[in-house]
Structure formats: structure tokens, C-alpha cells
Amino acid sequence: MASAGARTRAAAAKVVDAVVSEGQSLDAAIAVHETQLPPGERSLLRMLAYGTLRHHWRLQEWIGELINRPLKRRDSVINALLAIGLFQLCDTRIPDHAAVSQTVEAVRQLRRPKLAGLVNACLRRFQREDLAARSAGSSQSRFNHPQWLIDRLKSDWPDDADDILVANNARAPMWLRVNAARGTAAEYKGRLAVEGIGSSLLDGIPDAVCLSEPQRVDDLPGFTDGDVSVQDGAAQLAARWLLGDKPRRVLDACAAPGGKSGHVLELGNGNVDLTAIDNDANRLERVRDNHERIGLGATIVQGDASKPEEWWDGAPFDAILLDAPCSASGVIRRHPDIKLLRRDTDIEALSALQAEILQALWPLLAPGGRLLYVTCSVFRAENDDVVQAFIEANGDAVEDSVLPNNNIRDLMRRKACGYQVLPGTAGLDGFFYACLVKKVS
Ligand SMILES: C[S@@+](CC[C@H](N)C(=O)[O-])C[C@H]1O[C@@H](n2cnc3c(N)ncnc32)[C@H](O)[C@@H]1O
Missing domain, CATH: 3.30.70.1170 (Sun protein; domain 3)
Incomplete structure (x- = not known):
């Protein structure tokens, strides 16, 4: 009978392998594997999986030094387990002897008994030679980010990139x-x-x-x-910014799982007529649950924000929240799998989608009304570039650059248009906000 420690490490290895080798999201992989563990073991599973993915590039560099020949593809779960073993030794308070013995026992749990000796030898050599004390060989392993992300951050934020990279690898507060x-x-x-x-x-x-x-x-x-x-503090800026002029009819165009729309309902307290749409039926269930828990309701519609003709009743909205689908590059500290799952080529496709949705929603806004464009991205291509191009193409759109209150000034970076909160600022997630107003002709 395997020990609880070995069982948890084996489950964590399956989670990490599902992300790294199969491209699954961390949330989805944890949901599958944590149900097979007793509740008391789940926080260790999460800690190991999150930490190992945060340090992925550095851990893989060490593994490359410790084993002569890469493990076979069919043994990728042992590569993940080895990374978990090294993570425990270099970045947790787990006693070394427990980390090593339970990781080695987990090899058997994963039905690869012939590889137990290799894992044991690697972990012991790592301790003996103190590899953790050596400098990282590449900028990928120094920053624990893929090169394309490092390059894009350095290009968009030349003075802040190093701080953003460090903040992305920290644990986010609740x-x-x-x-x-x-x-x-x-x-x-x-x-x-x-x-x-x-x-x-x-x-x-x-x-x-x-x-x-x-x-x-x-x-x-x-x-x-x-x-x-x-809800992260930076995400909480949206509702008060949107409701500044006390709008009556409000649209939340990408609403799931319902964090910002719940806030709109709480602040409106019965005086806001909110329509919440999203194109993902499963995620809309979470909007319903969240609204039900706070005891306030919206009209919830499954629909494509870029095709309002399919769901809009023709009555203009006084305010629109467009919390657009994005790279989520501002919330990497909460979702370290983003670093492994996103590709540089995704960014262009996302900015095209953001521009398309923004353009499609604009006719739904009443003259004098405001549209708040939000992303949890830190990339210019998804943020100020999208909004600036939109203003240039739409003569009736102007930016309202007045912040909802002066106390947030120090939290925000002014952009070509809009404002950016960088991840880690005052413990907040990275968010971009730009408020557009429709001119009254
Ligand atoms: C950043 S999340 C929204 C978070 C939400 N506003 C909150 O605060 O809880 C973006 C959402 O956009 C939705 N989405 C993506 N493309 C869409 C589209 N074409 N139409 C409507 N919703 C879309 C996704 O399903 C996702 O739920």
C-alpha cells in the first residue's frame, strides 16, 4: 500500500504531465486528478503542480544536466515527477529526506519501477552537487518563461519587464x-x-x-x-468605472464566470438592468451560480459578442463592459500554465478577435453612453493598439481618460490610450482599462 505522500506526488506528476505533454489547462487537469485523492491531500497536490509549472524551465535545465539521455516520450510522466522532486528540494520546506523517498516511491505508483533508481540517483546527485546554487544557463531558465514571452515583455515594457517576470512567478494573494x-x-x-x-x-x-x-x-x-x-482587486476597478454615470441598461458582453457582472449587480442594488452574455454555455452556469449566491439577477444569454444580430433586441445600452477574451498575460501568477500553453502567434489572432468584438458592440451603445474595454493582458497588441485603431476608425468614439477616483492614479500606467495595472503592483493582477464614450451628434 503506497503512502499518502507518494500518492499525492504521483497525482501531481500526472497533472504536470497533462499540461506539459498534452496541452491541458492546469484547472482542468487538477479537476480530473484531485478527485482521486482524499480532501486532506489536495492542497499539497496543488502546491506541487503550481510550483513545478512556475519553475518549469529551470527544472528542465537541471533535468538535462542530471540525465544523460532524455526519457522516452511514453515516460513523460516520470520527467514531470522528477521536476516535482527537484522543485521540492529547491523551493519548499518539505524535508529533503521526505521529498526524495516519497518521490521515488511515487515512481512505483506510476508503474515505472525500473525508473525508480534513476529518479533516486538524480535527486541525490542534485543535493550532493548543489545544482541549485549554480547560475541559470539561459534567460528562459533564469526567468522561468518561454523566450517569446520574455521578448514581448521586454519590447512592450523595456523598463518594467524584469519586475513583471519576477511578479509572474510569485504566489498571488487572495x-x-x-x-x-x-x-x-x-x-x-x-x-x-x-x-x-x-x-x-x-x-x-x-x-x-x-x-x-x-x-x-x-x-x-x-x-x-x-x-x-x-475577486482580484484590479478586476474590481471595472464595475465602478462602468457605473460612474449611473447607467440603467447595462451589457456585460463577455460575462463568464460572472465576477464583474456580480459586482455591477451589487453596486446597482436593483437599479441596473443587466444583460450578461457569453458564448460558452458551461461557463454561463457559473455566472448563474455566482449571481444566485449574491442573491441578485441579470438576464443571462448564450451568444457570440461579435454577432449581436443573433441576440440583441435592438434597445440601446447606456453602458457596455467588454472584458475581452485575451492572452491572460497579466494573470500568469494565478495560471502558470499560460506560460506553457500560449504561443506568440496567438496574440495576433486575439487582437483581431478583440477588434472584431469591439466593432460589433459599438452600435449597441446609446449616444453619450460609455464602453469600458478591459483585458487581463499586459501586451500592447491586445490593449492600447486595439483601442487606438478603433478610435481612428470610428469618428463617434472618444476616450474618457478621467480615472474613476484619484487614489488609483499611482496603481496605473498611462498608455497611448487607456491605463495598465502591472501584475504585482500593490498585490494586484495585471489589467488594462480604456473607457470609450460615444459622441452625441
Ligand atoms: C476574460 S473572460 C471574462 C471574465 C468575466 N468578465 C468576469 O469578470 O468574470 C472572457 C470571456 O469571454 C468569453 N468569450 C470569448 N469569446 C466570446 C465571444 N465571441 N462572444 C462572447 N463571449 C466570448 C469567454 O467564454 C470568457 O468567459
Whole structure:
């Protein structure tokens, strides 16, 4: 009978291998493999899988030094396990002897007993020769990012690229959004303190609470009743920015899983008529669940934002939120698999899709209304380039560059048009915002 430690490491190796070798998303791979573990072992599985993917390039460089011939393709799961073993030795507090013995035992769990000796020898040599102390050989392994991403960041953010690369490999804090219809962030901070949970507030993002340590949502006071939701602080800028002029009829054009639309509903508190659309039926279920939990409702429609003729009733909207599909390059610290799954060529296709959706939605906006263009990308091609080209092509579109409040000025970088929050700034995710207003003719 295998030990729990070996079982968890074997499951983590399957998760990492599913991402690296099969191109599955980390969330999907974890969902498959964690159900096979008792609940008490799942946080270790996540820690190992996230950490190993964050450090992928450095770990692979070490593996290249430790084994003479690459493992066969059919043994890719052992390559993943070896990476997990090295990650434990160089970046966790797991005692070395436990890391080595349980990783080696996991080789047998993965039914490759003949490779147990190799894994054991590699881990012991890594310790003996202190490979962790040697400098990284390539910029990919120094920054733990693929070269195309490093190059694009250095081109778009020459002065900030190194900081962004470091921030992308850090663990993100857990942010909450307090339901403004029920109470304030300061009140909720007090409720957390009663439970012994430390937290802080951030000037300029009034509903946000940042937890000192991540918590299980079931341990958060009032979570199941909708008093609070999990949402990064930078994502919380959207709803207040959009609702500045107190619009009545609002469209959330790419709404799933429903974070920003939930915030719109909480702030509107019954005075906003919200239509939330998304083209992904499964993700729309999560919008329904999220709205149900906070006890507020929108009209939810499955539809393609680039084809409004298929779902729009013809009545103009006072405000439109376009939280466009994007590379998610601003949220790599929460989704390290992005570094392995995205390709440079995706960016051009995404910016074409973003431009197409923006153009298609513009006729739905009433004169005088505002459209907030949002991405969780840090790439110019998906952000200011898209908005600037749109303004040049549409004479009735102007940027409203006034920020929703002055306290966020220090969090944002002004772009050719729009504003960028860089990942890691004040503990926030990377988000781009540009507010467009339709001229009244
Ligand atoms: C960045 S996510 C939106 C996050 C959401 N606004 C929130 O705050 O929870 C982008 C969404 O766009 C959706 N999407 C992608 N292409 C679309 C299209 N052509 N029409 C409508 N939705 C689309 C995706 O399914 C995804 O849910």
C-alpha cells in the first residue's frame, strides 16, 4: 500500500504531465486528478503542480544536466515527477529526506519501477552537487518563461519587464470583494479579525479586502450567503468605472464566470438592468451560480459578442463592459500554465478577435453612453493598439481618460490610450482599462 505522500506526488506528476505533454489547462487537469485523492491531500497536490509549472524551465535545465539521455516520450510522466522532486528540494520546506523517498516511491505508483533508481540517483546527485546554487544557463531558465514571452515583455515594457517576470512567478494573494449592498470593506475586515483572519484594504478600490493568507471560501464569514466573493482587486476597478454615470441598461458582453457582472449587480442594488452574455454555455452556469449566491439577477444569454444580430433586441445600452477574451498575460501568477500553453502567434489572432468584438458592440451603445474595454493582458497588441485603431476608425468614439477616483492614479500606467495595472503592483493582477464614450451628434 503506497503512502499518502507518494500518492499525492504521483497525482501531481500526472497533472504536470497533462499540461506539459498534452496541452491541458492546469484547472482542468487538477479537476480530473484531485478527485482521486482524499480532501486532506489536495492542497499539497496543488502546491506541487503550481510550483513545478512556475519553475518549469529551470527544472528542465537541471533535468538535462542530471540525465544523460532524455526519457522516452511514453515516460513523460516520470520527467514531470522528477521536476516535482527537484522543485521540492529547491523551493519548499518539505524535508529533503521526505521529498526524495516519497518521490521515488511515487515512481512505483506510476508503474515505472525500473525508473525508480534513476529518479533516486538524480535527486541525490542534485543535493550532493548543489545544482541549485549554480547560475541559470539561459534567460528562459533564469526567468522561468518561454523566450517569446520574455521578448514581448521586454519590447512592450523595456523598463518594467524584469519586475513583471519576477511578479509572474510569485504566489498571488487572495482578494475578496465585499458585497456593497450588504456592508463595507472596513466592516468585513472586522468580521475577519473576529475569526482570526488578517487582512488589509487598499485606497481607491473601496470594496476590496486582501487576505494576509489564502483561506478556504467556506471559512470566510458570510461567503455562502453572498456577503463576499473572491475577486482580484484590479478586476474590481471595472464595475465602478462602468457605473460612474449611473447607467440603467447595462451589457456585460463577455460575462463568464460572472465576477464583474456580480459586482455591477451589487453596486446597482436593483437599479441596473443587466444583460450578461457569453458564448460558452458551461461557463454561463457559473455566472448563474455566482449571481444566485449574491442573491441578485441579470438576464443571462448564450451568444457570440461579435454577432449581436443573433441576440440583441435592438434597445440601446447606456453602458457596455467588454472584458475581452485575451492572452491572460497579466494573470500568469494565478495560471502558470499560460506560460506553457500560449504561443506568440496567438496574440495576433486575439487582437483581431478583440477588434472584431469591439466593432460589433459599438452600435449597441446609446449616444453619450460609455464602453469600458478591459483585458487581463499586459501586451500592447491586445490593449492600447486595439483601442487606438478603433478610435481612428470610428469618428463617434472618444476616450474618457478621467480615472474613476484619484487614489488609483499611482496603481496605473498611462498608455497611448487607456491605463495598465502591472501584475504585482500593490498585490494586484495585471489589467488594462480604456473607457470609450460615444459622441452625441
Ligand atoms: C476574460 S473572460 C471574462 C471574465 C468575466 N468578465 C468576469 O469578470 O468574470 C472572457 C470571456 O469571454 C468569453 N468569450 C470569448 N469569446 C466570446 C465571444 N465571441 N462572444 C462572447 N463571449 C466570448 C469567454 O467564454 C470568457 O468567459
